[in-house]
Amino acid sequence: MPVRPPMFRPSHARAPRPSDAQERDRRRGSARDRGYTAEWDRAAKAYLDEHPLCLGCSAVGRLKPAALVDHVEPHRFDMVKFWVVEMWQPSCRRHHDVVKKHLEARFDRGELRVEDLRLDSRVAIAATLAMMPVE
Numbered sequence: 001m002p003v004r005p006p007m008f009r010p011s012h013a014r015a016p017r018p019s020d021a022q023e024r025d026r027r028r029g030s031a032r033d034r035g036y037t038a039e040w041d042r043a044a045k046a047y048l049d050e051h052p053l054c055l056g057c058s059a060v061g062r063l064k065p066a067a068l069v070d071h072v073e074p075h076r077f078d079m080v081k082f083w084v085v086e087m088w089q090p091s092c093r094r095h096h097d098v099v100k101k102h103l104e105a106r107f108d109r110g111e112l113r114v115e116d117l118r119l120d121s122r123v124a125i126a127a128t129l130a131m132m133p134v135e
């Protein structure tokens with residue numbers, strides 16, 4: 001009986017690798033799994049219509065459109081926290097990705113209180129001035 005020779009996959013035909021985004025989703029659950037549903041999209045858009053400027057930029061006298069709704073306190077899958085509108089704040093991309101990320105790391109280490117995570121708090125303003133020089 002003939003034995004099928006082993007198959008070798010040519011090097012240019014590697015199994016498709018998941019994209020970085022797919023990898024991230026696999027590890028932490030997809031955006032939808034984390035509560036970012038169509039309902040959230042609608043609520044966030046309505047919120048931004050009412051709060052069009054980035055809170056962190058406004059706090060230092062800069063007028064910049066908000067790109068997203070940030071949760072003041074990281075909600076960590078807690079859907080009750082997720083929907084507390086008083087804990088939302090309008091944010092530009094840079095405030096979210098740079099200043100807020102920095103503040104949340106300090107919050108996680110127990111150095112900051114929840115109020116400090118508001119982009120117009122004294123701590124956040126100091127971080128903005130240090131991390132987001134005027135362009």
Ligand SMILES: [Zn+2]
Nearest residue numbers: 054057092095
């Ligand atoms: Zn900003």
